Amino acid sequence: xxxxxxxxLEGEQRGIQKGMQLGxxxxxxxxxxxxxxxxxxxxxxxxxxxxMSRDAVLEATGLSEDxxxxxxx
Numbered sequence: 001x002x003x004x005x006x007x008x009l010e011g012e013q014r015g016i017q018k019g020m021q022l023g024x025x026x027x028x029x030x031x032x033x034x035x036x037x038x039x040x041x042x043x044x045x046x047x048x049x050x051x052m053s054r055d056a057v058l059e060a061t062g063l064s065e066d067x068x069x070x071x072x073x
Contacts, residue, residue: 037067045071 001009040061047057048071058068 041067041071044068 040063044057044061044063047060048054052060054068057063058065061068
């Protein structure tokens with residue numbers, strides 16, 4: 001194996017490793033965001049069951065109308 005081939009191979013390996021790390025971080029961030037949304041939806045559902053108005057629930061949770069529409073109560 002020539003020096004150039006060895007350097008190319010090392011570069012590819014570093015690139016693959018870096019790509020995997022970035023993908024893992026992106027996956028964690030997406031999971032965290034999904035978890036936050038599910039938590040807000042759970043709280044919103046409880047508030048609606050307690051009789052709180054939709055407008056008050058929207059303000060309290062920071063959910064959008066579309067997000068709140070996901071709840072079936």
